[in-house]
Amino acid sequence: MKGSEKILGYIQKIVPLTQEEEEQFYNAFRPLHVKKRQFIIQPNFPVRQRNYVVDGAFRGYVIDEAGIDHTIQFAVEDWWISDYNSYIFQKPATMFVVALEDSLVLELTYEKEQELKRSNHKFETFFRVMAERSGAFFQKRIISSLTLSAEQRYNEFLATYPSVVQRLPQYAVASYLGMTTEFLSRIRNKKTKKKS
Numbered sequence: 241m242k243g244s245e246k247i248l249g250y251i252q253k254i255v256p257l258t259q260e261e262e263e264q265f266y267n268a269f270r271p272l273h274v275k276k277r278q279f280i281i282q283p284n285f286p287v288r289q290r291n292y293v294v295d296g297a298f299r300g301y302v303i304d305e306a307g308i309d310h311t312i313q314f315a316v317e318d319w320w321i322s323d324y325n326s327y328i329f330q331k332p333a334t335m336f337v338v339a340l341e342d343s344l345v346l347e348l349t350y351e352k353e354q355e356l357k358r359s360n361h362k363f364e365t366f367f368r369v370m371a372e373r374s375g376a377f378f379q380k381r382i383i384s385s386l387t388l389s390a391e392q393r394y395n396e397f398l399a400t401y402p403s404v405v406q407r408l409p410q411y412a413v414a415s416y417l418g419m420t421t422e423f424l425s426r427i428r429n430k431k432t433k434k435k436s
Contacts, residue, residue, distance in 0.1 A: 243294030296343020311416035
């Protein structure tokens with residue numbers, strides 16, 4: 241399966257697997273090619289899978305009552321994306337997830353994930369560690385959004401994801417950081433002037 245080396249490398253960083261366990265793990269996934277601008281998740285439909293990104297980039301966002309969109313997460317190679325509230329509780333989604341580039345993901349359905357976790361404590365450990373890391377990341381993001389200035393949030397994002405920033409549309413980065421595109425442009429121009 242295309243991408244099996246990547247995802248097996250990912251899980252092996254968290255739990256060591258035998259060759260048989262590796263096969264069991266990646267056989268639970270289904271490859272899916274996604275075109276740029278194609279949606280893999282839309283509101284009001286229950287999300288049946290989580291997605292591991294082999295190649296490409298995605299954006300998860302919500303739209304408020306005023307029609308303004310708010311980016312919740314990005315995902316590039318070696319990252320996961322889904323509407324986790326919908327996926328975990330098997331209820332209708334509230335997010336859109338769209339491909340920012342032609343992409344390849346490995347889909348894992350909710351049912352297959354439950355089977356993996358029931359079959360082997362190593363898989364249970366892997367998904368628990370992922371959930372813990374995800375929880376810690378979202379807490380850090382909330383704290384940053386509440387305590388840092390817009391410029392500090394941008395600088396932190398730039399320092400954390402230097403190679404990713406170039407691949408993301410400016411409007412999406414601005415939305416993720418809780419500012420307008422115009423305000424982000426001013427911050428970027430100010431940084432450019434400082435360098436010159």
